[in-house]
Amino acid sequence: MIINHPLLGPRDAAEFVYLGDASLMERPDPQGPEAADNFHDYAYLRKNPAGEHRELWYHEQGDRSWLVVTRNTLTHEISKVELARDVAVTRRGGQ
């Protein structure tokens, strides 16, 4: 597979390390009332769709960027690649 890195252009997927569902970026509030349940769901119940999947890849043999890649798990087609940090910042309402 080839991942079109937002900064570096197309790179072979073999340069990357795969983590999984991008919701792993959404670490629950450890102080929240349902923290135990939320952390269970966060750590163990991931999206596993047959279709479009937002997922985390780490450019270990490259620039050490974590990327959020939108990829179809049926066809492996990649429709979007973002820097995870940008996604994280946006999710927190900008910085």
Next chain:
Amino acid sequence: MRYSALNILRQGLTGNKGWKPLWRDPTPKPEYDIVIVGAGGHGLATAYYLAKEYGLTNIAVLEKGWLGSGNIGRNTTIIRSNYMLLGNEPFYEMSMKLWEGLEQDFNYNAMVSQRSILNLFHSDPQRDAFVRRANSMLLAGADAELADEAQLRRELPFLDFDNARFPIKGGLYQRRGGTVRHDAVAWGYARGADQRGVDIIQNCEVTGFQIKNGVCAGVDTVRGPIRAKKVAVCVAGSSGRVMSLAGMRLPIESHVLQAFVTEGLKPVLPGVITFGAGHFYVSQSDKGGLVFGGDIDGYNTYAQRGNLPVVEDVAEGGMAIMPMIGRTRLLRSWGGVMDMSMDGSPFIDKTHIDGLYFNGGWCYGGFKATPASGFCYAHLLAKDTPHPVATEYRLDRFRRGHLIDEKGVGAQPNLH
């Protein structure tokens, strides 16, 4: 029709014209006591043991494609019970014992071949972990044998002992491990279940569950609705997809595992060998092909195919331990979708929905588990309590913090 040497002789002399179908092609009835979703190895074994051991025969096994078309039809055929943890080892040893009596039990030669499995180790910490594992196996009543380098040099002189990047220091044998003709397992169970009255219904994809007020009363299929007192899902790589029809999210990710076979060769390998410093395992089929595999590709996928980097990585592992295979050729590769669980161990459990049961999360070790998985799932369906060797395979174990993590890599399915 009972199979025997005499039968073969009689048929051979009369032009092989009298063979009967191995199973019927029944029309689905409107209602069953138990509907099993998935006619793979585990589903068919479940039906077989429900009928044979628990006397329940008003059962349908529904299959999206043809029977045995899932991972039972595409794997590296290895059987073993060389686990370390209490939650696993007794279960897999039960499976091994069932393998040992299987052919006589269902009157079908699945070519259970206890040719041994050898796990090589290459470092002292690895050796320590294997000693711990060997002792677990022995304490659970299985067999295990540690071999040192000198013994392996005698027994397997073709391994790379002298020019290896990671020298072979020894290995853990399970002599009762080996291989089985995988398709024949599905056929044997299907035939045995069918003979006892189970309806195996192919080309009958389940499209939904009939769930009302937290109770599952049947399934919808492409061939119409079917009512059932109990619905037992057993669909391996499709677990995520099927259970999402019941609104459930599982502690499972779907990944592809590639497997490979070379062109046929005269006998080379005595048993199954696994490499400890890279991911590679290999055996030789009765037809002569080297059957081998390695790591999963590592990304979520439902496509039954993988990519080149893993193919090359696996070949490197093979050449690293047995450089004499350089001139044989890779004939065919294929990919199977694995239900990789969060701790590498499976589930055989009721769900929170009454009447809906789940069996899955076998990662890439489901084949060897087929008999015990079927037996224990049948037990659960018949008695509504877990079989004593499968008590830890619960869906709530992560909530409780009860992990069965043989490799110690945590909630990272692609590392199991």
Next chain:
Amino acid sequence: MSQVNRIKGGLIDTNRSLTFTFNGRKMQGHPGDTLASALLANGQRLVGRSFKYHRPRGIFTDGSHEPNALVELESGAHLEPNTRATTVELYDGLSARSQNHRGSLEHDLMAVTDLLSPFMAAGFYYKTFMWPKAFWEKLYEPMIRISAGLGSLSMKEDPDHYDKGFLHCDLLVIGAGPAGLAAALAAGHSGARVILADEDFRPGGRLSGETFVVDDIAGAEWTAQALTELAAMDNVHILTRTTIYGAYDHGVYGALERCTDHLAVKGDKPRQILWRIYSKRALLTAGATERPIAFGNNDRPGVMLAGAVRTYVNRFGVTPGREVALFTNNDDGWRTASDLAAKGVSISAIVDARDQAAPATIPGAQVFMGQSVVDTKGRKGLKSITLSGGHTIPTDCLAVSGGWNPNVHLTCHQRGRPDWHEGINAFVPGGALPPGMAVAGAANGTLTLGAALSEGHRAANAMTKDLGFNASRKPAPKAEDEAHECAAFWHVGASRARAWVDLQNDVTAKDIKQACVEGMASVELVKRYTTLGMATDQGKTSNITALAIMAEVNGKTIPETGTTIFRPPYTPVAMGALAGRARGKDFRPYRLTPSHQWAKANGATFVETGNWLRAQWFARPGEKGWRDSVDREVKMTRASVGICDVTTLGKIDIQGRDAAEFLNRIYTNAWLKLPVGKVRYGLMLREDGIAYDDGTTARLGENHYVMTTTTANAVLVFRRMEFARQCLWPDLDVHLISTTDGWAQYAVAGPNARALLAKLVDAPFDISNEAFPFMACAELSVCGGTKARLFRISFSGEMAYEIAVPTRFGNSLMEVLMEAGREFDAVPYGTEALGVMRIEKGHAAGNELNGQTTALNLGMAGFINKNKDCIGKVLSERPDMNRDDAIRLVGFKPVDHSQKLAAGAHFITKGDTANMANDQGWMSSVAFSPTFGHSIGLGFIKRGHQRTGEVVRAVNPARGSEVEVEITSPHFFDPDGGIQRG
């Protein structure tokens, strides 16, 4: 015997002769021959034995789809089994042997299986061999294994080497037949970067084997001109002897180039190269494969595909027979008759299954329209054929044509399913093709020459245009479209003898019918039950015929019956090529520490630690074994001073205003109050609450920290920290860089460590205990100005330091330390002594931090700070991880001090039976302690912290041993830490 079947013409160089041997017999051929054509030229009809029944077999095809003519090539370590004679380019000195027979090829003892064939029908082995139970492994299976299998392995290491490489292009053209050449010309003219690959050593595809005319010149001549034109284009790369074997995601194709297989003198070039081709578009112009018709005894040597017969005559100047007969269901087959007649080869009969007027007249040939071949005679070589009308016709070669199947294989590699094409009675590419791929020519079902040429041209223009290039203005090459009407006729029902469908695996039409009767309703089930299509040719000549027979039995059409898709590789690929250079010592790279050379020169034995090589111990003259060396290293370190290379520990530089807060969230313990110039031990958890890694982090400046990780987890911890930084807490001002490779680091441990280091440290730095106490750190200089970092930390339990210098000074520093340490009898120590001392001290390491243990298990629950969050904290609080009977890390010593402990032993309470239910835990690490004079161990046991003094059994059935052990504190050495603080 000379080349009795050599005739005039062909694309071979008859001016030169090549000598080769087959089964030890010397034969001659010419450059341009394949082994198959040369064997045919020499009249060698019998070349192999089939897989199951050991039937005599001859050459059946002219290419990589050959099911019969498999040979073992060469000998010794160069032995290559299962090699298709039809693809082996002849070279001088080639030696080949037939395979899969016992006794000679002519008199194979295993041929007795053929007589037993009535009892060996499809699936017979599933129904028998079950009694008595033990006989399967002992008798039946070994018997089956020996008779099965094909060629042999030499069992010697492959002496050749293989390379890998990357290629990039705009358009990859797969197959250099007419459509491919037309496409490459068009794309080449557009300026696009083109790779044109062909598996053959001679590009041209069917143009080489036929008597076609293109642009008014002979096809072979046109091919030569086209290749000259392409070779002159800088943007076109022609790869011959190169098979595109797999279509992978995102336009990546796997290719295998055979570089030296065809050379008499191989030289030192790589034997083969595995190319990974990155393409923007790919055009599949892989042609089509002729299919046979199944009829009685259709497997005899001399029965061949009709197109192959033409190839041997036209391309190789060889006639496979003297009296050739033809059996066809289509017009294309007739060209075999006309081509052979034109070369003066006698045609004895033309049998056409179609009941219609003969499409042509061939001089001297009897024509039987509406008839078929029902049987043949001639066990080791065809002698005659019998027709449905009753005629028996003498012939030594029967050319069979059942129509052509487009080579759709690569279109299926991403699970695309072909569509049925009524017009040509074959499957054509269908469903979802791999993105970026198009198909043209015969591979697309366009089976005639003129149409294939223009389709290739058009497809290339469309694709290059799509990529932004200006399409070529040159017209497509022109040729006529030959007649190709084909009847849907698959097998001869009237045949009473066995009719082979899969020649190599010996699957007959009857086997397929039987599988259907036995309930194998899906084509996949039939394949698995009969082994159809599983042989080395992967069903290239058999799958469709089998499907047609199934359709007939089940009363369905072929598309209703199904299709089988193909998986990579298109043709088999050598394992050596897939592994490339990553084998032997080069399997994985080595990482060497800066003082590796010093260690090597000073007697070190090295051990693999991940990819690192670390000194395990340093043997001195007179020491009888490793234990002597390790004991000495421990004793001398504890008595005076020892030096250990700890460069391999992970080092992560952490800077930024929020560095402390970041550490606070990564580690379980508190970090906000660590002063500058201090080091703290830290424990990390995984998010699931399991202990992950430990190490020390030093605060070198206000916003500057240096973390160490274990060697094994260096990369993983850094990855996780980057994840936390980028994905979890992007709002923190913190930056990370791995400096593992930037600093060489040495532990200097023992009572004289300070005195030794004091000799090196530049003034005015003061490393006295008062100025630089336990857990202090500083940046300073040593040896007159060399930048260094000094940490007062101890893994051994000794009064110890770790000193780091830039990597390039590592080896010098080791030398300087040893020189300065001479007066203290300083000793280098390796990982074994390091391990002994850490076990004596009770520090957990990899065997304890094994990914299954919690802080509680490790006795480090106190390290989880109650007043803050950290990764893993919430989930570490789950009930089953905090049970009263949880395992705890404790120490163990043998009750009888003379006994040895063993890692991996399990603990059983005294009086209990040793079984899994009574399992109390396991011994994780053991060592002989020279300090205490007996074996000691660390291990996990249920409620261990409450069982100090209890004696339990350490059972080790795997080693046949058992030792009574006493539970102790894990801290054998200096439990209150006075020494390390001293």
